Each structure stands twice: as structure tokens, then as C-alpha cells.
Amino acid sequence: MNSLRPTWERAVVSADSSQALVGGLSVDGLEVSYAGVPAVRGIGLEVPAGHAIGLIGPNGAGKSSALLGIMGAVPRSGSVRVAGQDVDGLSPEQVVRRGVSLVPEGRHVFTGLSVRDNLRLGGVGRRAKEGYTETLEYVLELFPILAEFNNRQAGLLSGGQQQQLAIGRALMADPDILMLDEPSLGLSPTAVDSVFDALNAIRSAGKAVLVVEQRAEFTVAFCEKTYVLHDGEITLELKPEDADNVEKLTEAYFG
Amino acid sequence: MNQLVQSLVDAISAGATLGLAALSIGLVFGVIRLANFAAGEIITASGYSIIFTWQLGWYVAIPIAIIIGVILSLLMELGVFSRMRTATPATLLVASFGLSFLLQRVYELLFTNNVQTAAVAPELARTISVGGIRFQLLSLATIVIAGVILFALIQFLNKSIWGLQLQAAAADFRTARLVGIPASRVIGLSFALSGILAAAVAFVTTVQTGAVGPTFGVPIVILALIGAVIGGIDKISGALAGGFLVGFATSMLASWLPSDMSNFRDAYVFLLVIVVLIFRPSGLLVRGGTVRT
Numbered sequence: 001m002n003s004l005r006p007t008w009e010r011a012v013v014s015a016d017s018s019q020a021l022v023g024g025l026s027v028d029g030l031e032v033s034y035a036g037v038p039a040v041r042g043i044g045l046e047v048p049a050g051h052a053i054g055l056i057g058p059n060g061a062g063k064s065s066a067l068l069g070i071m072g073a074v075p076r077s078g079s080v081r082v083a084g085q086d087v088d089g090l091s092p093e094q095v096v097r098r099g100v101s102l103v104p105e106g107r108h109v110f111t112g113l114s115v116r117d118n119l120r121l122g123g124v125g126r127r128a129k130e131g132y133t134e135t136l137e138y139v140l141e142l143f144p145i146l147a148e149f150n151n152r153q154a155g156l157l158s159g160g161q162q163q164q165l166a167i168g169r170a171l172m173a174d175p176d177i178l179m180l181d182e183p184s185l186g187l188s189p190t191a192v193d194s195v196f197d198a199l200n201a202i203r204s205a206g207k208a209v210l211v212v213e214q215r216a217e218f219t220v221a222f223c224e225k226t227y228v229l230h231d232g233e234i235t236l237e238l239k240p241e242d243a244d245n246v247e248k249l250t251e252a253y254f255g
Numbered sequence: 256m257n258q259l260v261q262s263l264v265d266a267i268s269a270g271a272t273l274g275l276a277a278l279s280i281g282l283v284f285g286v287i288r289l290a291n292f293a294a295g296e297i298i299t300a301s302g303y304s305i306i307f308t309w310q311l312g313w314y315v316a317i318p319i320a321i322i323i324g325v326i327l328s329l330l331m332e333l334g335v336f337s338r339m340r341t342a343t344p345a346t347l348l349v350a351s352f353g354l355s356f357l358l359q360r361v362y363e364l365l366f367t368n369n370v371q372t373a374a375v376a377p378e379l380a381r382t383i384s385v386g387g388i389r390f391q392l393l394s395l396a397t398i399v400i401a402g403v404i405l406f407a408l409i410q411f412l413n414k415s416i417w418g419l420q421l422q423a424a425a426a427d428f429r430t431a432r433l434v435g436i437p438a439s440r441v442i443g444l445s446f447a448l449s450g451i452l453a454a455a456v457a458f459v460t461t462v463q464t465g466a467v468g469p470t471f472g473v474p475i476v477i478l479a480l481i482g483a484v485i486g487g488i489d490k491i492s493g494a495l496a497g498g499f500l501v502g503f504a505t506s507m508l509a510s511w512l513p514s515d516m517s518n519f520r521d522a523y524v525f526l527l528v529i530v531v532l533i534f535r536p537s538g539l540l541v542r543g544g545t546v547r548t
Contacts, residue, residue: 091432092432092435093435093436104433110422112422173435
């Protein structure tokens with residue numbers, strides 16, 4: 001079991017969220033539905049640069065749909081702005097080029113390809129070709145295991161290593177906003193710790209982080225703000241200091 | 256002994272040809288789940304082109320055949336399949352049938368129902384003797400051509416960033432897009448490569464037959480599709496291996512079946528296909544029992 005009170009040093013780039021939003025994500029009235037059945041019902045949230053925002057909730061609450069909606073991978077309505085610019089109507093690959101990367105649920109590394117080739121593919125979504133080597137160095141420094149297993153087939157890595165690769169691949173696009181869908185799913189407690197240590201470093205580097213998780217206490221403690229999503233709607237907003245009472249709070253709310 | 260070696264070389268050559276044709280189908284299927292029956296008409300178009308331009312020299316005829324294969328393949332994507340992105344694989348297959356029949360009628364209108372003939376690379380039609388065993392030069396040439404194309408393709412797929420993008424899209428199209436790989440680019444690339452492979456198949460088959468009619472590519476694509484399915488159309492290597500196997504088996508049966516049974520050669524091949532699909536419904540090279548949906 002992971003500690004309920006992680007002791008990450010918070011490195012907030014700017015307390016002034018309007019300034020931090022320059023490189024951040026702003027979502028307003030986001031709706032996603034499948035064959036007429038609504039999965040996300042008009043949620044709004046802001047993820048400033050240098051901040052981590054959490055999205056928790058039960059299965060089927062619409063968390064993954066919200067992330068896919070932001071990426072333009074599923075039909076959506078509502079406004080999604082990246083660094084102040086509208087990304088409505090853009091395809092997922094265009095959204096990546098605007099500076100948003102998603103680490104999908106279940107990691108989805110390209111198992112038949114090597115670690116190196118997975119990282120190379122992550123670089124395809126870069127806005128600028130310059131700086132590729134620096135980004136690669138940054139990723140390999142963040143996840144030294146990827147340097148060690150550079151030539152290994154990604155399918156042969158452990159779950160935790162694959163998660164590191166999936167995050168590394170997303171970072172290769174040099175995003176301003178990194179979104180992660182259940183990064184702790186199926187990982188050992190040690191692997192979860194190292195993933196969240198890396199996320200903390202990424203946040204400290206000034207990137208905006210939006211993380212969807214099942215581990216409520218963990219997420220609430222890690223993020224500057226965590227939204228509880230229920231039946232497609234944001235029903236509760238939690239701060240790190242609520243981490244000890246998450247169960248009590250959500251129970252009180254949902255009965 | 257001599258006969259066995261000769262028939263083995265012929266069978267490897269036939270397998271190589273169908274392997275390339277199945278790969279042509281498998282590359283596109285991997286990316287957009289389209290089993291393109293109209294790939295046969297790309298082979299036909301390149302075949303016509305070789306027949307009509309051979310007199311200008313191979314160095315003109317072969318590049319033109321490749322260009323025509325690539326252009327027709329890309330036109331199919333732009334004109335038909337790109338407009339059906341949300342269609343199911345079954346709908347796409349039916350559309351490709353329609354396109355195939357339409358193009359066959361167009362070829363009839365343009366070039367009549369009669370076959371067009373030319374002596375394409377007649378020097379490859381002779382036999383040579385190696386160590387006392389006689390081989391058809393074309394069989395050896397086909398194996399070499401297929402080997403070179405495969406080597407180049409594997410290098411391209413594994414070393415170039417474009418090839419890696421194609422592999423990623425074939426493995427997991429949705430994730431590929433989330434990583435930032437442009438869908439239209441990889442789809443176009445798969446159709447272009449499919450066109451090049453179809454032109455290569457057209458070349459070796461045209462040398463063999465010296466004649467091209469409106470349905471020239473149909474029997475090839477039927478066997479290639481069957482091969483791709485039994486090998487595992489879901490994987491590029493599966494399609495290649497399955498195509499090879501069907502070509503190999505067909506050729507061996509032609510060589511070794513008693514003459515009064517050789518009319519039933521295709522029946523034996525299809526029997527083999529049925530047996531394979533009963534025991535390995537997802538194909539020989541696909542692990543597990545289900546095809547990815």
C-alpha cells in the first residue's frame with residue numbers, strides 16, 4: 001500500500017493561475033456521448049502550467065472519455081483551449097502538435113518495436129524538430145531504465161517499465177500538457193512510486209499535468225486540485241489537505 | 256531428385272509471388288482494416304502498362320508500371336476508401352468488390368475483352384542448367400526479385416521513421432494517432448507500398464504469361480487474400496507467410512498430383528485452407544484465438 005501522504009515537494013511555477021495558464025489547458029462545457037448516451041456532461045476544468053490536476057471517480061464515470069474528448073479522439077462538444085488557443089475540430093495528431101500528449105490507459109506501448117523506436121515515434125508529434133536530442137536526454141535521465149533497455153522489445157518490459165516508456169514516449173513530443181489515464185493501473189506499489197516521482201519532476205519542470213486515477217487518496221495528495229467525476233459530471237473538488245478524508249468525503253457525498 | 260528440386264524452386268517462386276501479393280493486401284489491411292479485393296485491378300493496370308511499354312525497354316516499362324500501380328492505389332484511397340473511414344471491415348470489403356468489378360469493365364472498354372500480348376523479358380523464359388538440374392530462369396529471377404523487394408521493405412519498415420509509423424499504425428491505429436502520427440500520411444503510405452508490390456507481382460506474372468486481360472489480377476488476388484487470411488492478415492508477416500504458403504502448396508500440387516486429378520488442384524488448396532481456418536481461425540501466425548477488432 002502506498003503512503004497516503006506522499007511528501008513531494010511542490011514546485012509551483014506561479015501561484016497566479018492566469019499567468020500559469022499561458023502554457024496550460026482550459027476546458028469548458030466538455031460533453032462526450034456514445035451513440036446518444038452521454039458519458040461526459042459539460043465538465044469544466046483548468047490545468048495551469050506547473051500544476052497537477054487530478055480526476056477521480058468510479059468506473060464508467062467518464063474520466064477516460066473526458067481525456068479522449070480533449071484529444072479529439074472521440075466526438076465532443078464544448079471548448080478546449082491549449083495555451084489560450086482553441087483546438088476544436090482538430091484530430092488527435094493535430095492536438096499533439098499543439099502541445100498536448102496523452103498516456104493512454106493500459107500504456108499501449110508498441111510491443112513489437114524496441115524501446116528506442118517507441119521513443120522515436122513519440123518524437124513524430126513534436127512541434128519543432130530542434131531540441132529532439134535534448135528531449136531524449138531529458139527522458140532518459142528521468143527514466144534511466146529506458147536507456148539501459150534501449151534495444152529491448154517493448155513487449156518484454158515489465159508493467160512498470162512499460163508505463164515509464166509510455167510516459168517517455170509522450171514526453172518526446174515535448175508537450176506543455178501531459179495527460180495520463182490511470183498510470184498506476186496494474187503496477188506494484190514501488191512502480192507506482194517511481195511513476196509519481198517522475199510526474200512530480202515533470203510538474204516541477206513547468207508542464208501541466210492532468211491525471212485520471214482510481215487511487216483517490218494518492219491522487220488527492222499529489223495534485224494541487226482533484227475533481228471527483230460522477231456520472232459524467234464534476235461533483236466534488238478536493239485539495240491535498242483532504243487526502244486523509246477522501247473516503248469520508250466521497251461517501252458523505254454519494255451516500 | 257531432379258524433378259523434386261525443380262518443383263521446389265517453382266513452388267518457392269510461386270509462393271514468393273503470392274507472398275508479395277498478400278503483403279500488398281496485408282499492408283493496407285493492417286492500417287485501415289480493408290481487405291482490398293480491388294488490389295487485383297492494380298496488378299492488372301500495371302500488367303497492361305508493362306505489355307504496352309515493354310518495347311521501350313525494361314528501364315522505362317518497369318518504372319512506369321510502378322508509377323501506375325502507386326497512382327491507381329492512391330486514387331482508390333482518395334476516391335473511395337478515404338470517404339468510408341467509419342465503415343466496418345465488411346462494408347469496406349464489399350466496396351472493394353464493387354470497385355474491382357467497375358475497374359474490370361473500364362479495362363474492357365479501354366482494351367477490349369481480348370488479352371493484350373507482348374513478349375516481356377523473353378530471356379527469362381528459357382531454362383538453365385545448374386549442376387545437371389534444369390531450372391526455369393524466371394523462377395529463379397522471381398525468387399531474387401521477391402527477396403530484394405522484401406529486404407528493401409523490411410529495411411524501410413524497421414529503420415526509417417516512416418516505416419516505423421506504418422508499423423505503429425498497423426499495430427494500434429488509435430494509439431498511433433494519440434502519439435501524433437498523422438493518419439492520412441500512414442494510410443497513404445500503405446496504399447503506395449501496396450501499389451509498388453502490385454507492380455512487382457504484375458511484372459513476374461506478365462513475364463510468365465505474356466498476356467494481360469481485364470481479369471488478369473483476379474485469380475492472383477483471390478489466392479493472395481486466402482493466403483493473407485490463413486497466415487493472419489492482422490500481421491504483416493502473417494499475410495506474407497500465408498501468401499507464400501498458398502502459392503507454394505498450389506505449385507507443388509500442380510507438380511505432383513496425378514494428371515487425372517490436377518483439375519482439382521484448387522479444390523485441394525481450398526480444403527487445406529478450410530482445415531487451417533477450423534484449427535487456427537485467426538491465422539497461422541497470430542497468437543491466441545481471436546482476431547483483433
